[in-house]
């Protein structure tokens with residue numbers, strides 16, 4: 001008999017549950033072969049319990065492995081055999097670059113070549129999308145399997161994480177703003193229950209013509225604190241001002257703090273910048289790409305709101321290309337150059353030199 005509806009969690013829902021598990025320090029079962037935990041949230045007790053199961057593997061991204069001079073046999077990641085005497089401090093020091101300059105020689109690290117890298121890759125993607133440090137520890141799955149743990153197929157997990165997220169509108173209401181009295185805030189929720197994103201509609205933009213649009217990525221430090229280290233706060237204000245002045249526009253406020261690495265990791269990146277690394281180097285030392293944002297989200301929300309053509313406020317040509325390749329026509333790139341200060345001059349210069357931003 002066909003089940004009329006499913007009460008159990010779908011794969012995207014189980015993936016989202018796995019992220020919460022990793023953030024709590026719980027292991028996740030991958031491909032019926034391994035238990036994976038995030039190094040960042042691992043406790044001494046759980047490490048001891050995992051060690052009792054057999055040899056442990058530490059998974060790092062190729063960026064982090066490169067900094068530590070560990071060999072990379074799996075393109076984007078390195079699987080490292082964990083020595084028998086390695087303790088939690090050893091694992092943490094490898095995962096977290098905070099003390100790299102004081103303790104430059106960590107290891108020697110011996111990278112594994114054989115075996116399946118797919119569960120390792122899924123563990124890294126889960127840790128990254130849970131906004132934890134991209135470092136995971138793998139242990140063999142015991143028989144019988146431990147009860148109550150989230151179990152995922154690693155290959156399917158990678159597929160779902162790379163798939164486009166679908167959104168549903170949740171609620172919307174009028175919000176008059178200093179920059180524009182005719183404002184409306186719309187909340188969009190991903191179908192897997194993960195992070196919500198917002199759209200601020202100003203005036204009543206024509207759905208047929210190109211709308212003045214901005215894809216703003218959350219920046220707690222810049223948007224809320226008025227940090228001078230970046231130009232986000234002034235860009236947010238200027239975008240709303242321009243939409244107010246023209247009488248119409250749409251600003252997406254995407255909760256992709258720190259170019260997608262989350263605020264905790266962004267503060268780790270800032271601490272590395274205080275040690276002399278630039279914004280791109282800092283991300284790489286942590287094990288991240290320089291930009292971990294999924295810009296398809298912006299395109300999906302614009303489409304949901306009924307827009308297909310934009311005049312895009314940005315200095316980042318990658319945003320223009322991404323929107324175009326996801327079905328939104330960018331009829332014009334409108335530069336947004338505000339907020340230069342002595343504190344962010346080097347940051348903006350790095351973005352121009354390394355990330356293709358237009359000065």
Ligand SMILES: Nc1nc2c(ncn2[C@@H]2O[C@H](COP(=O)(O)OP(=O)(O)OP(=O)(O)O)[C@@H](O)[C@H]2O)c(=O)[nH]1
Nearest residue numbers: 217218219230256257258259266269279314315316
């Ligand atoms: N990881 C990291 N993120 C940062 C840093 N400084 C700002 N951010 C984040 O970067 C995002 C803003 O991206 P930017 O690179 O400034 O600009 P953009 O969105 O690519 O391009 P524009 O449309 O021209 O503003 C926000 O999510 C900020 O939180 C940093 O040093 N490290």
Ligand SMILES: [Zn+2]
Nearest residue numbers: 219222230232
């Ligand atoms: Zn910022």
